[in-house]
Amino acid sequence: MKSQLVLSVIAALLVGVSSPAIAQGSGGDQSQGTGRQQVMPTMPHRDWHEGQQVPSKYRHYNYQMKDWKSHNLDAPGRGQQWLGVNGDYVLVTRSNWKISKIVPGTE
Template structure:
């Protein structure tokens, strides 16, 4: 068994040594015909995204502000479905702290744009709107 492992180790080493000696050059050489980035045309080199980073951030900020303004202008009415954006814990309020009527089972108060909105948590339908 020991002889077989020795023979395998030696043949594997010889195989690795021969493959390394057959590898092409790694330095830039005029005779070497491999891919060279400097030979590539300028238009196909890829895009440098760092140049447009400020423009992209400005566009993203403007798009978020438009979306926020649109959500602020949303008209709430009983019977409408509460948008998913507002269903998070950040909008939930405790009725005791805000002098609101106690909600029934499966109901929750939310504060959105200075309005308190009572929502059915099963169907997400707006049940009542109370403005202050």
């Protein structure tokens, strides 16, 4: 009887320990619950060039910078907006989303 109780306690402990590991999984969506995804597929100062149109996924408000002064950037002109992508700064024209200037961030 006593050994059966010990086995039951051990089994309960094993189930309790393995449940969180199973719930986390090994390859699921890791951005779940973070609010926004931080991994970007490109580096603007290497892959983008002036005159190119910014892809639509970077036109979201998460990338638009309102605090350009604190990053020592020039004031955006009328109809322009600074975007922050992967630590780099991209000045775009809002009407057509074309890149006017790229300022690489620190690496």
